[in-house]
Amino acid sequence: IKALETAVNDSPGSVFARYLLGRTYRSAGRFQDSINTLEPVIKNYADEFRAFIEYALALTCLRKSYSEAIAILRLSTLYGLSDPRFIATLGGMEFMNNKFTEAQKVFDEATKHRLSNKDLNKVEFRPLNFESHGDPLRIKGKVVVVKAQFAVIETAGYPSLLCPGSKFGGLILEQGLRVSFELGFTAKGAIADKPKIIT
Numbered sequence: 001i002k003a004l005e006t007a008v009n010d011s012p013g014s015v016f017a018r019y020l021l022g023r024t025y026r027s028a029g030r031f032q033d034s035i036n037t038l039e040p041v042i043k044n045y046a047d048e049f050r051a052f053i054e055y056a057l058a059l060t061c062l063r064k065s066y067s068e069a070i071a072i073l074r075l076s077t078l079y080g081l082s083d084p085r086f087i088a089t090l091g092g093m094e095f096m097n098n099k100f101t102e103a104q105k106v107f108d109e110a111t112k113h114r115l116s117n118k119d120l121n122k123v124e125f126r127p128l129n130f131e132s133h134g135d136p137l138r139i140k141g142k143v144v145v146v147k148a149q150f151a152v153i154e155t156a157g158y159p160s161l162l163c164p165g166s167k168f169g170g171l172i173l174e175q176g177l178r179v180s181f182e183l184g185f186t187a188k189g190a191i192a193d194k195p196k197i198i199t
Contacts, residue, residue, distance in 0.1 A: 001021070001024055001025070004020055004021040004024055005021060008021050008037065012040075015041050015045055015048055015051065018038060018040065018041050018051065019041065019048070019054065021037050022034045022035075022037040022038035022041075022051065022054045022058070023054045025037060025058070026054055026058045026061070029061075029133070031058040031059075031061045031062040032058075034054065034055070034058035035055060035058050035059060035062065038054055038058070039055070041055075042072065042075070046075055046076050046078065047076070047078075048076070048079075049076040049080030049086050050085075052072060052073055052076040052080065052086075053073070053080075053085060053086060053089050056070075056072045056073050056093070057128075059072060060093070061128060066094075066096050066097040067097060069093055070090065070093050070094060070097060073086070073089065073090045073093070074090075077090070081106070084110065084115055084119040084120065084122065084124055085124040085187075087106055087107065087109055087110050088123070088124035088186055088187050089124060089125040091104075091107045091185060091187075091189065092185030093125075094106060095158075095185065095190055100158075100159055103189075104189070107187065107188055107189040120187050121164070121188065122186060122187075123184035123185065123193060124185065124186060124187065125184070125185040126182060126184050127183050127185075137182065137183060138180045138181065138182055139155055139158070139181060139182075139183055140155065140179070140180050140198060141154055141155030141156075141161070141178070141179060141181065141192065142154050142155070142176065142177070142178050142179075143163075143174060143176065143177045143178075143179060144160065145175065146166050146173050146174060147166065148166065149164075149166070150162055150163060150164055150165060150166065151163040151165070151173045151192075153179065153195070158190075159190075161181075161183070161191060162191050162192065163191065163192040163193075163195060164193075168194070171196070177197065178197070179192075179195040179197055179198060180195070180198055181194060181195040182194045
């Protein structure tokens with residue numbers, strides 16, 4: 001952190017140095033410092049969508065709400081909607097804000113670009129657990145469809161979610177099974193990840 005702070009102090013106009021320091025502050029839980037560091041980039045460089053992602057994540061952690069973060073990300077959609085992490089983050093935040101139609105419009109952007117299967121299917125955003133910042137957010141649901149390569153999980157408050165697999169270690173998903181899972185977002189949309197049986 002000290003090295004990055006020195007780099008920003010020596011070159012306050014360096015977008016890359018500010019991005020790295022802002023990201024590092026956020027990872028360290030210093031959300032306001034992250035926001036303060038990235039603010040000049042947000043105000044002056046709408047094409048620096050990676051900085052917008054970091055700013056939005058820090059803002060979400062600080063406010064415990066997605067609304068402001070979504071508004072910030074929307075300022076960089078001209079550039080960001082070709083990037084899988086940006087798509088997954090904005091779409092995921094819209095989803096978590098219960099704007100499912102808006103979220104789907106964002107995820108649909110992924111099909112307009114030549115993204116690889118790896119980029120399309122990598123989990124790029126996980127919703128924040130506002131109750132316990134260090135722990136992943138887990139949601140409860142019921143398995144309603146099981147196929148060889150995937151399952152579908154139904155849960156209260158959200159659309160049905162695809163689970164990319166039917167076997168996870170020693171767990172074999174079966175119809176009617178009640179599970180908890182981590183909600184994750186790829187550039188293609190929401191998935192139910194890392195399911196566990198509810199005991």
